[in-house]
Amino acid sequence: MGASIRRLSTSEPDFLRKLDALLAFEAATDDNIERSVAEILKNVRAQGDSAVLDYTRRFDQLAVADMAALELPAAVCAAALQALPAGQREALEQAAERIRRFHERQKADSWEYEETSPQLAGTRLGQKVTPLDRVGLYVPGGKASYPSSVLMNALPAKVAGVRELIMVTPTPRGEQNPLVLAAAHLAGVDRVFTIGGAQAVAALAYGTQSIPQVDKIVGPGNAYVAAAKRRVFGVVGIDMVAGPSEVLIIADSSANPDWVAMDLFAQAEHDELAQSILLCPDVAFIERVAASIGRQLPEMPRRSVIEASLAGRGALILTRSLDEACDIANHIAPEHLELAVAEPRGLVGKIRHAGAIFLGHYSSESIGDYCAGPNHVLPTSRSARFSSPLGVYDFQKRSSLIEISAAAARSLGAIAATLAHGEALTAHARSAELRTEEEGNG
Amino acid sequence: MGASIRRLSTSEPDFLRKLDALLAFEAATDDNIERSVAEILKNVRAQGDSAVLDYTRRFDQLAVADMAALELPAAVCAAALQALPAGQREALEQAAERIRRFHERQKADSWEYEETSPQLAGTRLGQKVTPLDRVGLYVPGGKASYPSSVLMNALPAKVAGVRELIMVTPTPRGEQNPLVLAAAHLAGVDRVFTIGGAQAVAALAYGTQSIPQVDKIVGPGNAYVAAAKRRVFGVVGIDMVAGPSEVLIIADSSANPDWVAMDLFAQAEHDELAQSILLCPDVAFIERVAASIGRQLPEMPRRSVIEASLAGRGALILTRSLDEACDIANHIAPEHLELAVAEPRGLVGKIRHAGAIFLGHYSSESIGDYCAGPNHVLPTSRSARFSSPLGVYDFQKRSSLIEISAAAARSLGAIAATLAHGEALTAHARSAELRTEEEGNG
Numbered sequence: 001m002g003a004s005i006r007r008l009s010t011s012e013p014d015f016l017r018k019l020d021a022l023l024a025f026e027a028a029t030d031d032n033i034e035r036s037v038a039e040i041l042k043n044v045r046a047q048g049d050s051a052v053l054d055y056t057r058r059f060d061q062l063a064v065a066d067m068a069a070l071e072l073p074a075a076v077c078a079a080a081l082q083a084l085p086a087g088q089r090e091a092l093e094q095a096a097e098r099i100r101r102f103h104e105r106q107k108a109d110s111w112e113y114e115e116t117s118p119q120l121a122g123t124r125l126g127q128k129v130t131p132l133d134r135v136g137l138y139v140p141g142g143k144a145s146y147p148s149s150v151l152m153n154a155l156p157a158k159v160a161g162v163r164e165l166i167m168v169t170p171t172p173r174g175e176q177n178p179l180v181l182a183a184a185h186l187a188g189v190d191r192v193f194t195i196g197g198a199q200a201v202a203a204l205a206y207g208t209q210s211i212p213q214v215d216k217i218v219g220p221g222n223a224y225v226a227a228a229k230r231r232v233f234g235v236v237g238i239d240m241v242a243g244p245s246e247v248l249i250i251a252d253s254s255a256n257p258d259w260v261a262m263d264l265f266a267q268a269e270h271d272e273l274a275q276s277i278l279l280c281p282d283v284a285f286i287e288r289v290a291a292s293i294g295r296q297l298p299e300m301p302r303r304s305v306i307e308a309s310l311a312g313r314g315a316l317i318l319t320r321s322l323d324e325a326c327d328i329a330n331h332i333a334p335e336h337l338e339l340a341v342a343e344p345r346g347l348v349g350k351i352r353h354a355g356a357i358f359l360g361h362y363s364s365e366s367i368g369d370y371c372a373g374p375n376h377v378l379p380t381s382r383s384a385r386f387s388s389p390l391g392v393y394d395f396q397k398r399s400s401l402i403e404i405s406a407a408a409a410r411s412l413g414a415i416a417a418t419l420a421h422g423e424a425l426t427a428h429a430r431s432a433e434l435r436t437e438e439e440g441n442g
Numbered sequence: 443m444g445a446s447i448r449r450l451s452t453s454e455p456d457f458l459r460k461l462d463a464l465l466a467f468e469a470a471t472d473d474n475i476e477r478s479v480a481e482i483l484k485n486v487r488a489q490g491d492s493a494v495l496d497y498t499r500r501f502d503q504l505a506v507a508d509m510a511a512l513e514l515p516a517a518v519c520a521a522a523l524q525a526l527p528a529g530q531r532e533a534l535e536q537a538a539e540r541i542r543r544f545h546e547r548q549k550a551d552s553w554e555y556e557e558t559s560p561q562l563a564g565t566r567l568g569q570k571v572t573p574l575d576r577v578g579l580y581v582p583g584g585k586a587s588y589p590s591s592v593l594m595n596a597l598p599a600k601v602a603g604v605r606e607l608i609m610v611t612p613t614p615r616g617e618q619n620p621l622v623l624a625a626a627h628l629a630g631v632d633r634v635f636t637i638g639g640a641q642a643v644a645a646l647a648y649g650t651q652s653i654p655q656v657d658k659i660v661g662p663g664n665a666y667v668a669a670a671k672r673r674v675f676g677v678v679g680i681d682m683v684a685g686p687s688e689v690l691i692i693a694d695s696s697a698n699p700d701w702v703a704m705d706l707f708a709q710a711e712h713d714e715l716a717q718s719i720l721l722c723p724d725v726a727f728i729e730r731v732a733a734s735i736g737r738q739l740p741e742m743p744r745r746s747v748i749e750a751s752l753a754g755r756g757a758l759i760l761t762r763s764l765d766e767a768c769d770i771a772n773h774i775a776p777e778h779l780e781l782a783v784a785e786p787r788g789l790v791g792k793i794r795h796a797g798a799i800f801l802g803h804y805s806s807e808s809i810g811d812y813c814a815g816p817n818h819v820l821p822t823s824r825s826a827r828f829s830s831p832l833g834v835y836d837f838q839k840r841s842s843l844i845e846i847s848a849a850a851a852r853s854l855g856a857i858a859a860t861l862a863h864g865e866a867l868t869a870h871a872r873s874a875e876l877r878t879e880e881e882g883n884g
Contacts, residue, residue: 091860102567105553113547124801125544125815130794132828146865179864215827234683237828241676259876265869301868348843352572359566359845362877366870367846370858373567374842385657386574386679388840398830400816401790403801404809416812418533422621423588426743427707428808434701435804 005293005310007286009318010328022315023332025243025273025381030223037198037227044202049209055199060172062194067210072192077185080178089182095371096151096186102373103159106392112401115408122405123412127398131161134212135395136204136236137189138219138229139180141170141196147183148369152376152390153219154187160395165189166214168204170196196221201228205236218377218390239390243381244273244313247365248334248354250325251280254342255361257288261296263338264289266366268309269302275313277332279325286316326350333384336365353384409435447735447752449728451760452770464757465774467685467715467823472665479640479669486644491651497641502583502614504636509652514634519627522620531624537813538593538628544815545601548834554843557850564847565854569840573603574679576654577837578646579631580661581622583612583638589625590811594818595661595832596629602837607631608656610646612638638663643670647678660819660832681832685823686715686755689807690776690796692767693722696784697803699730703738705780706731708808710751711744717755719774721767728758768792775826778807795826851877
């Protein structure tokens, strides 16, 4: 056995307090990391390539002659894809195609309209949508490096129309990850630099002699990368800094306890801080899941990680009803929500906050992680209350269009002047009034 | 005279270096502010109402008995609107109506589709769009407090369907701004607390006994408010932290130099760090603008602020052509871009980065600031390269919908399992495989 996971019930008087304690997660800020990152950013900003080279030689133990040696030729990535076993290559290609197709539907278009009232004729308002020019994609080296994440980060940018997508990924002691390079080629990454850490984030944010400045940096990374991204935010855009991954499963007795247990494992195997929670109104079903956990756990290669995650952050929670389970789900605002119930369509309308919602018994999170089509980069740590999956909209931006006719400049100008005088901004008021007073222009 | 503004020409060999020096702006981080804000956040989080009360008594010199005394009854805001002079009330109402109508067009809808290939029949994917539950709106006290900003921040949230919009605004020594309260009533703000500073941001981010926790905080504020917002980001969403306001005007000889000069003033009067830049290929027109600046400046009540802004951060720039002016505009990515040219439609397609684009001579920024309809909260400091005007989309979020049929669980599950094994995530693979192997469920 040894599979220990806490049991809770919503009937306990202090349930909400216990739940909040379980959910609490705060990324510790480490003063040493902060200081070291601040210095790396400063040096790369001031010295460019030479600082990037220094740090890469030191931190990644790479004996490189110059920056040119840190750019991977496109042919290397193309060859990595060709060299994959056929099954793996086809799976990657099919996943990429499905992700691309889903994200195509997220593309926003520009729009414009003309005012209809006669005194505003000729006045047009609108919203122009454009892609970002250039985006940086951070891909971790080593074990946290997932080809699926390369597809999920890169494809929305390319679908949005980003002109140049620059990937950075560290290759400590020269170790490359061929699956990651293959995914980069498939996703249309334009350039790849084998640099990482805060120095890579700095190079992308400020630009160096060899590395062009980007407009936004996305992708996961360790504490140094996260600290660097927070610090360059404003100079460039960044994506959300992700917390530990989570799944919340709402199940009724129609669910398969082995499938539910394995879905809890799939989340837990990511790392010891990952969070797997089951909500279920049927105490007998909860017992069947607990038994299945004990039965299936010994087969798992990442058993010790799963055990630590379930024991530290997991829970099987008895609810009074499925409705109550939905209320709790809204409180948790989970990254992944599985509705493993007979009638998922009856519940989905009650869910207000979740990164991704999986409907019915066959919709495993793992299909969503790889190839259903929607993005697997999702809001964590309750941030689904206010944010969204990574998408094409993260690589497009809007500009307002305002075209005022001479006639409208009189009626709207009068409103603007009144309000500007109310705010004691005389030049604002005069700017509107000048166009009201004069008949012609010039 | 005394109206000094630098002249530049794109033909100068070091033009780009000079331009970048002019654009450079970095919000200084002040260690004293950081320390003080960190302590305020910690105390409000731990002690709730009592800390908020303490700080408000101390910083705002308010002798209040309890938290109830810090909530403004809705009737106070309604009365503020009724008490306005008719002209001001009507101008505010017309502005609100136009802003609401423009933003209605930004509302995103949920969508869903079913896979068409036979082996995936019954598989549905989609995106569910929902409003944020609860939003906090910070409104500064004193001179930086603008009713137009209340409309611009509050209306997109209400259009999005935010259930509860909570405004906080400090009232030092009890001084209220009736225009701000009137705008809050017009915009549908649900509750108003007369608190400000980092303590107000903390109360909204963590919640107290009297003030409910929100999901996002928007609105401008001083350095303490900005530092507090940065620190609570992640616990709640925040909007962009704004830098100084900017206008870039591209003009040809068909423009009216007095109008152009006044538009430069309108930006400059905000504060000494505001930035007003003209790009023009006609040296004679630039001289006419310079002459108009000298002629009109003495009439301006905020003359000294305008002078300091134009001298410190303004420029009249001679370009080789209008095309080159557009290239420079894309480099600057201005908050406001006026195309004061005879054929603005010929240029707008060349503009990739700008918060708002004003087309033609009658489209003054000041009409856009108050009542054209589009938002006046716009990306500053070159961030239009990667971000957008404040909009309804900032108060909506998306959840992916993934419903996999039993048949699709086999074909998609095989892809997922292949990729999961490639990433050494066995539980992910097994989660897909279990659903592939079994015919039925349960």
